[in-house]
Amino acid sequence: MRPWTPVIWAYALLVISPVGIAKEFTTSVVPETEVNVLKVYAVLAGISYKTLTSWDCESCSLFANTQLVDFFESKKERAVGYVAVNNDLKQVTLAFRGTDNAAQYITDLQFRLKRWPDAVKDSRVHHGFLDAYQTVADNLYKLSTEQLAKHSGYNLTIVGHSLGAGEYKIRRRDAVFACPTMLALASLASVDFVMRNKTLANMMTVTTFGQPRVGNKEYVAYYNSFNLATKRVVNKRDPVPHLPPRILGYRHTNEEFWIKPDNKDNQTIACPEVDNEANPDCSRSVKLSEYERIDHSWAWNIPL
Ligand SMILES: *[C@@H]1O[C@H](CO)[C@@H](O)[C@H](O)[C@H]1NC(C)=O
Ligand SMILES: *[C@@H]1O[C@H](CO)[C@@H](O)[C@H](O)[C@H]1NC(C)=O
Numbered sequence: 189m190r191p192w193t194p195v196i197w198a199y200a201l202l203v204i205s206p207v208g209i210a211k212e213f214t215t216s217v218v219p220e221t222e223v224n225v226l227k228v229y230a231v232l233a234g235i236s237y238k239t240l241t242s243w244d245c246e247s248c249s250l251f252a253n254t255q256l257v258d259f260f261e262s263k264k265e266r267a268v269g270y271v272a273v274n275n276d277l278k279q280v281t282l283a284f285r286g287t288d289n290a291a292q293y294i295t296d297l298q299f300r301l302k303r304w305p306d307a308v309k310d311s312r313v314h315h316g317f318l319d320a321y322q323t324v325a326d327n328l329y330k331l332s333t334e335q336l337a338k339h340s341g342y343n344l345t346i347v348g349h350s351l352g353a354g355e356y357k358i359r360r361r362d363a364v365f366a367c368p369t370m371l372a373l374a375s376l377a378s379v380d381f382v383m384r385n386k387t388l389a390n391m392m393t394v395t396t397f398g399q400p401r402v403g404n405k406e407y408v409a410y411y412n413s414f415n416l417a418t419k420r421v422v423n424k425r426d427p428v429p430h431l432p433p434r435i436l437g438y439r440h441t442n443e444e445f446w447i448k449p450d451n452k453d454n455q456t457i458a459c460p461e462v463d464n465e466a467n468p469d470c471s472r473s474v475k476l477s478e479y480e481r482i483d484h485s486w487a488w489n490i491p492l
């Protein structure tokens with residue numbers, strides 16, 4: 189008997205046993221009022237691409253009664269974004285953008301997984317994302333919590349978009365597909381903040397656009413266990429959410445909001461996970477040959 193035979197038997201048992209039975213995934217159409225809230229977050233994420241010295245950019249004017257707390261830029265620009273306070277929305281906003289430098293740095297590190305958080309057994313996240321986040325973590329935690337302490341009853345909203353100008357090449361059989369490079373610091377920041385102060389979990393919303401996968405299934409289980417109000421918006425056939433690949437152990441956190449392709453109204457559907465497993469009826473159904481790079485630069489009618 190060859191040594192790998194037991195593995196095949198174990199796999200066969202899994203397939204025919206109840207564990208292998210298809211999970212009950214469902215989707216639902218997101219009402220327009222809720223989509224409108226997400227559009228606000230998309231504009232806030234888009235503002236992170238401006239180099240701000242005060243709250244005075246063109247889209248900034250859509251948010252009255254807002255002060256810039258800090259525009260941050262880590263060494264070598266690996267992590268860039270801003271912290272702002274909006275007194276109308278009663279909200280402290282922490283926004284991240286991807287940068288070309290970060291993209292370059294992360295491409296060099298490839299998809300290596302690193303243990304994090306240390307306290308969570310077997311949890312691993314993308315080495316490059318973690319490194320970029322950790323350069324700014326203490327400062328962002330301090331700035332955000334100072335503002336929350338100053339403004340009682342305010343929420344913390346973390347937003348992120350992952351554009352980078354570099355390119356990842358995905359190869360599958362004879363197809364080579366070039367994707368924009370990617371960065372995902374909003375997910376790491378939310379876990380890190382909640383680990384530092386559990387109370388923050390109840391006053392935090394996390395909204396990301398075109399987010400790549402961040403960690404392995406243990407990380408996903410840990411993230412999902414906080415039940416943070418997280419919305420991971422995926423626009424149509426954006427390739428970035430398909431990276432890094434599942435085959436390397438990467439999984440997505442709950443909950444995807446998918447803007448469906450091929451409908452002019454940009455209908456959005458909510459795609460809850462089951463057992464920390466991404467919903468197969470949403471962006472996971474998009475094939476490699478169908479990826480559209482340009483879809484990474486939009487959400488509904490808002491450019492990112
Ligand atoms: C945790 O956050 C809450 C809400 O901002 C705050 O009231 C509390 O003082 C914080 N606790 C610590 C230990 O920082
Ligand atoms: C803060 O967030 C919580 C949870 O997402 C929500 O229930 C609450 O209405 C929010 N409060 C404000 C002032 O936005």
Ligand SMILES: *[C@@H]1O[C@H](CO)[C@@H](O)[C@H](O)[C@H]1NC(C)=O
Pocket residue numbers: 452453454486487488489
């Ligand atoms: C739908 O999204 C596309 C970009 O993907 C945008 O050009 C178009 O304006 C959007 N339509 C509506 C009705 O939001």
